[in-house]
Amino acid sequence: MRHVEICILGAGPGGATAALHLAKAGQQVLLIDKAVFPRDKICGDGMSGKVISELRRLGPEVLSRLSASAAQIPSWGIDFFAPNGRRLSVPFKPKYNAATDAPAGHVIKRLDFDDFLVREARQKPEIELLEGVDIAQHERTADGRWLLRTASGEAVASANVLLVANGAQSAFARQIGGRIMEPEHHCAGVRAYYEGVTGLSPDNFIELHFIKDFLPGYLWIFPLPNGQANVGVGMLTQAVSAKKVNLREKLAEMLATHPALQERFGTATRLTPVRGFGLPLGSKRRAISGEGYLLLGDAASLIDPFTGEGISHAMVSGRHAADWATRALAANDTSAAFLKQYDAAVYHRLGQELRLSYWLQRLLQFPALFNFVANRAANNATLAETLSSMFLDLNLRERLRQPGFYVKLLFGGK
Structure with missing residues (x-):
């Protein structure tokens, strides 16, 4: 059995991103996944500009390797088709030049993208990867560590901090994190x-x-x-x-x-x-941490309510989880109260955008209103720019706090 400071369950985008950031910080980490990579993951396979930004944070060489991969194609934006058939084209990068600019987004099968991140993790001596190991039991020991076992009871590891990134069906998120399907x-x-x-x-x-x-x-x-x-x-x-x-x-x-x-x-x-x-979906704010653990990505219910995009949000949570796990160990404090700061960091970055996406999602219940917004967008610089910014690593928080912004969003203006 391995005794580690940090263990990550799940080697998808959230878990792999956390592991790579921890490795950059010099932390040793155990990364466990029940699958053996490459493995398929049902997904839309689209990667917005926010994914590009998170890859860049892992190192420009990481982004360069992905861009050079034959498994991906560059993508420059999203076409929304309203109920009345009106098309609203939203580029990931305003005024882009596909011939000369670096790609603003990509489309790549999750089979290939997740394997790409796992291969990046395999190159790091700080990361030990266990594949084909399904952790089914999670026990909090008297000394405040997490003891992890398989369904048969075999003890695999004990960890001081547990990063839970094993997806929407995470047993830990249900059993310990209190997640229910809403x-x-x-x-x-x-x-x-x-x-x-x-x-x-x-x-x-x-x-x-x-x-x-x-x-x-x-x-x-x-x-x-x-x-x-x-x-x-x-x-x-x-x-x-x-x-x-x-x-x-x-x-x-x-x-x-x-x-x-x-x-x-x-x-x-x-x-x-x-x-x-x-x-x-991330249409409701929830607790995403507790005693000695942090929830990431789909396990934390961070998927965009409007577009269904979850890769970038998983990677954002992975970056913040690596940061706060490191801080917790440095402070010798893995209490729920200390780790609650991870929740604040994630929602500070994503909360306003999730609320805007939830607002847009609710428009779908009113086709006439949705058509109105789509029709206005063609001549509404504020709306077009806002929709574009949702898919980039741009900070919308200050703009979304301004009451006049919503008037401009619906009725035009710059």
Whole structure:
């Protein structure tokens, strides 16, 4: 059994990012994942400008290696399609030049991106990676450490601080962190990979379609290398239950019959089964730490309520978790009161943006209002810039605190 100061459960973007930041700070860390990489993760596969910024914080060489990978394609923004069909193009970088600028975003399968981060972690002597180890039991010992065991009872490690980044189905987050599935703050989704989809953006804009008969859900199309695309739908779990929606059937129906989609998918081929997943949304502020532990990423329910994007928020939480785990050890204080400062740091960075996304999500219940906002955006510099900033590493907090900002957001202005 390993006795360590810091253990991380989950080697996805949040856990791997935390491990890499800890290694940069000279901390030894044990990183455990139940999977063996490369492994698939059901996701939209899009990486906004905020992901680019977090990669840059890990080191410019890390970002350079990703940009050089054949597994990714550069993406320059998002196309929103309102219920009335109006397209709102939101670049990740205003006034970009795709021919000369560094990519402002990427699309890469999670199979490849998560493996990329794990390979970065493998290069660090400070990080010990255990793959194929499923931690099922978490015991708080008398001396204030976490004892971690497999389902069979085998003791794997004990740790002073535990960083929990093992996803939306985290047993620790449920059993210790008190997480429950809240249908009004949870999204159900399905996705599949296709090839031969026509009409994709030449600059690889990802697409979010808000189709009137499918609200408050949305359909996405994310272009991928080699002529492939990630295609799926998501809807609040509360609405799925209330409307008795079969997401797999609805996805097939919309691709076959919707006027904006049927021709584009007429000769496309589905390459994989349609697979389902759940997204715990950050539309509600929750405690994300406790005695000797920090919750990261999906385990902390930090997914964007409007777009479903979770990679950047997982990486942001990973960076802050590394910081506060290091501070806790330096202070010899892993109490819940001390680690609560991690919550404050994460929500200071993400809280206002999550609230704005929740506000936009709620617009989906009112198609006429959503159409109004989309129609205004084309001639509304404030709204267009705000939507763009949501996908960059830009600080919106001060702007969002100004009451006059919301008037400009709806009715125009600069």
